[in-house]
Amino acid sequence: MRHVRGMLAALALCAGLAAHAGEPAISGGVFHVTPVRPVAQLLPLALAATPPVESGDFRPADLVELTALDPTIRLDIRYATSNNFLGTPVYSQARAFLQRPAAEALVRVQRSLAREGYGVLVHDGYRPWYVTRIFWDAMPPELHKYVADPAEGSRHNRGCAVDLTLYDLRSGRAVEMPSVYDEPTERAWPTYAGGTSEQRRMRDLLRHHMEAEGFSVYEFEWWHFDYRDWKAYRIGNVRFEDLGAGH
Ligand SMILES: [Zn+2]
Numbered sequence: 001m002r003h004v005r006g007m008l009a010a011l012a013l014c015a016g017l018a019a020h021a022g023e024p025a026i027s028g029g030v031f032h033v034t035p036v037r038p039v040a041q042l043l044p045l046a047l048a049a050t051p052p053v054e055s056g057d058f059r060p061a062d063l064v065e066l067t068a069l070d071p072t073i074r075l076d077i078r079y080a081t082s083n084n085f086l087g088t089p090v091y092s093q094a095r096a097f098l099q100r101p102a103a104e105a106l107v108r109v110q111r112s113l114a115r116e117g118y119g120v121l122v123h124d125g126y127r128p129w130y131v132t133r134i135f136w137d138a139m140p141p142e143l144h145k146y147v148a149d150p151a152e153g154s155r156h157n158r159g160c161a162v163d164l165t166l167y168d169l170r171s172g173r174a175v176e177m178p179s180v181y182d183e184p185t186e187r188a189w190p191t192y193a194g195g196t197s198e199q200r201r202m203r204d205l206l207r208h209h210m211e212a213e214g215f216s217v218y219e220f221e222w223w224h225f226d227y228r229d230w231k232a233y234r235i236g237n238v239r240f241e242d243l244g245a246g247h
Contacts, residue, residue: 031085031146031184035138039088046133051237052151058234063126063159063243064103066096070110074121074167076174078181079131085182086138093240096125099159102227105213106162113209114169120206121174123163123181123223127156129237146184153235160230162215163223166206175202181223190222 035042066073073096078084080094098106110120133150148154155161166175178195179187186192190207193200203222210217215225 028180030180031182032087033085033139033143033146035086035088036140037138039086039090039134039138042134042137043130046130046137047239049130049133049150051129051157051235052153054234059099059229059232061159061233061236061238062100063097063236063238064100065243066098066103066106066122066125069103070107072114072119073106073110074119076121076123078123079127086135090131090134091240095240095243096122096162097159097240097243098125098162098227099229099233101229102160102162102215105215105227109209109213109215112212113166113205116205117169118166118175118205119169120164121167123165124156125162126159126236127154127161128239129153129157129235130239132157155226155230157235157237158230158233159236160227160233162225162227163221164206164225165223166202177203177222179222188221188223190217190219192222 067075075094075096077091077094077096080089080091082088084090097103106120113119129150132148132154135147136144136150139147163181165177165181167173168175176196176199178192178199179185187194190203207217207222210225214228216228218224218226
């Protein structure tokens with residue numbers, strides 16, 4: 001989903017945006033929407049639809065499964081569960097892919113974080129275009145501002161965007177951040193000054209290590225990072241089912 005505030009409104013990112021009066025329910029930081037039609041009905045329509053045609057020079061896709069590259073990278077793929085804004089799984093497989101240069105950069109992040117006792121816990125990476133289409137079709141029209149327009153695609157479609165947090169290597173548990181994932185409030189902003197000092201320290205530690213390897217944080221979501229090469233890749237629509245391990 002995308003954020004509607006500010007000049008990045010045209011960009012299609014994760015599921016975050018500012019809360020407004022009269023907007024959908026947010027409980028415990030989580031945004032809930034009732035799909036206008038069941039996802040099971042929208043899926044075949046989205047798979048049959050055609051992504052936007054892009055002109056220009058792009059690199060060939062080279063999507064790599066993150067856990068194949070580094071098994072210590074952990075996953076919590078919310079869109080493969082009911083624990084997401086639609087309350088139902090949209091991915092049929094809990095897997096995460098990035099284009100090879102971004103995936104290799106993330107492995108370097110993982111190694112540098114390990115020296116400080118942390119690892120990365122990935123919520124989402126490459127997102128096939130048809131899933132962006134399902135998000136759009138599932139949303140009531142008055143809420144379309146919350147999701148990426150499939151006519152433009154999402155940065156996740158290009159395979160260089162990753163949503164992630166940290167886990168503690170000793171306990172194996174996710175650390176506490178100033179907001180939960182996909183929380184559409186100011187607490188999600190990487191500049192948010194509230195929360196506890198420890199929550200802000202964890203958020204800033206993640207950002208520091210990601211920036212050192214060429215990722216930049218999205219200004220409204222501490223968990224969303226774009227790799228510097230993201231414009232070099234086309235919108236992708238290959239399903240997870242059609243991507244082999246280590247692909
Ligand atoms: Zn994202």
